[in-house]
Amino acid sequence: MSTGITEREQGEAGSPGSDRHLRADAQRNRARILEAATTLMAVHGIDVPIDEIAQLAQVGVGTVYRNFPTKAALFEGLLMARLEPLVSAARAAADADEPGEAFVDFVRNLSDEFANFKALADAMVDSGVDLDAAKSQISGELISAVSRLLERAQECGRIRPDVTIGDVSAMMAGISHTDPILMDPSQRKRCVALVCDSLLIGARSVLPRSEILQSPAPVRTGSRPS
Amino acid sequence: MSTGITEREQGEAGSPGSDRHLRADAQRNRARILEAATTLMAVHGIDVPIDEIAQLAQVGVGTVYRNFPTKAALFEGLLMARLEPLVSAARAAADADEPGEAFVDFVRNLSDEFANFKALADAMVDSGVDLDAAKSQISGELISAVSRLLERAQECGRIRPDVTIGDVSAMMAGISHTDPILMDPSQRKRCVALVCDSLLIGARSVLPRSEILQSPAPVRTGSRPS
DNA sequence: TACTATACGGAACGATGGTTCCGTTTGTCA
DNA sequence: TGACAAACGGAACCATCGTTCCGTATAGTA
Known part of the structure; x- marks a missing residue:
């Protein structure tokens, strides 16, 4: 059964000029998001709320969505x-x-x-x-x-x-x-x-x-x- | 992962005096709800909204909940x-x-x-x-x-x-x-x-x-x- | 140090779905 | 047929969750 997830353009957040310069804090946060998502998705699979990933990464949801356009x-x-x-x-x-x-x-x-x-x-x-x-x-x-x-x-x-x-x-x-x-x-x-x-x-x-x-x-x- | 379903007292709706008299329309509706739920849950499993069951049974959601305290x-x-x-x-x-x-x-x-x-x-x-x-x-x-x-x-x-x-x-x-x-x-x-x-x-x-x-x-x- | 583009956080929005509530309808019985 | 308890319908409520928006903070630079 389909959840509310809709499909959109995929790929890492916009990526305009793929090697564009990321600020140091942004790099750090992106790494933390990936780490948190890995940890949680390993155990709970896809059924993990973005909020929890953000919380574990010590980051706001907005930051998650700035890095990845959708869940x-x-x-x-x-x-x-x-x-x-x-x-x-x-x-x-x-x-x-x-x-x-x-x-x-x-x-x-x-x-x-x-x-x-x-x-x-x-x-x-x-x-x-x-x-x-x-x-x-x-x-x-x-x-x-x-x-x-x-x-x-x-x-x-x-x-x-x-x-x-x-x-x-x-x-x-x-x-x-x-x-x-x-x-x-x-x-x-x-x-x-x-x-x-x-x-x-x-x-x-x-x-x-x-x-x-x-x-x-x-x-x-x-x-x-x- | 747990959905929003909470647990409560179970069993068929209250059932005060287990053989209490059901009005004819109530009996008919209960049968229709069971039939609709069987049809839908056979195909979609537990992931079927109560509203859809009610709709197929041509009954309001309230009537479903009068017969069964929870999903x-x-x-x-x-x-x-x-x-x-x-x-x-x-x-x-x-x-x-x-x-x-x-x-x-x-x-x-x-x-x-x-x-x-x-x-x-x-x-x-x-x-x-x-x-x-x-x-x-x-x-x-x-x-x-x-x-x-x-x-x-x-x-x-x-x-x-x-x-x-x-x-x-x-x-x-x-x-x-x-x-x-x-x-x-x-x-x-x-x-x-x-x-x-x-x-x-x-x-x-x-x-x-x-x-x-x-x-x-x-x-x-x-x-x-x- | 001051300025600004970049990034941040998290409140708010919208959709979904379980559950409740209450005004209205209807079956049953006298 | 009239009265009333029983049952009805579905709007409204609440919680969850994906996603957006915007005022604020800060890294990088001059």
Whole structure:
């Protein structure tokens, strides 16, 4: 469901003459805003009020909007910065000697990234922000890099041939976007291991027995302490 | 992240003298509200404005609130009605002759239910409503029924012994709550099949080959037509 | 130190959505 | 049919949140 965020021209605040001189205090503030936004969006995803970001950065809302024309622009900036290393990693993995292992490792890292930066997971579902061309491009790059990785892993016989990139995307999105209380870190690792088991040919349990056999995580049944 | 919904006393509107006489028009309206809410929450989950429910029911908002003290109460009423048959189904499955097959069937049905009634899937993640004791009780019943089903299926050697109810809950929540565009019906079925493969001992591909081998679903890369 | 372009803060605005309130309508019963 | 409790509708209220605006403060420069 769409929130009230409207789309507009994107990109870093106007940027007239891209290397225009920023006053020292302005540079400091911009850095603080980015830091605060990273901290908060990592935990709360896109659902973080601009006011809170401004407060943590010890800055007024106006200053945030002077640096980023909309909340979506700020969100996207952080998102792309997080996405780029993943694309590189996927490309490197596709060129690895053992694409099967590289694939499993990549999936694990991807899951960790999603968990460590919730906004990334939010971006994979309808989070209410209209993500624009830039985002969709880099995200397309990630998909195609992972596709190649998947193909190579399938070619060398480590991954089921009937598995598609759609399967991988959907399952990663699912695992990554689940309530972090139902899906605590160890639970998430178990699920990633199970998913990998379902994709791999042959060997079951990519996780060590000690971890896959650990005592079950407490099960949340719905209500939560407010 | 919590929306503006506050918690209060729950249960159907005051209900002073639980079988109190309802005027004919009131009964009609209540039925229409439930029908409208079911229709809308099935598609949009909890993120449906009360005004829209009232409008579809051809009733004023006041009438909605006379029947259900809060939006959460209305949500819960519908949720519980959906959950009860699932609990029964899980219990029946646990007593089936072949718990392994019964388990897989149950998981498939559960996934369908989640997909057909989005509010159910919303309930499995932090949807912003404080779900109270009643909800948490019935949901606990579901968990324990599925636990027994899982145990039986494990006892008869069809399901991996190291799989826990936490794994099953988390994976179902993940699959069910993913963006319905990334996770369209056929994609969802594929994922359920993969998950089942990862849980089962022996046989791979609980889906017929024709279905698991169908052409890959189009991959969504992020942005969406507004 | 004085001047000014740049940047700042945060009050105010507008949209959304849950909830309440109260004047009006209507089903029910005598 | 008349009277009244029950129920109705929807305007209004309040809180949240994205965004804008403008009077004020200050970094940089002469």
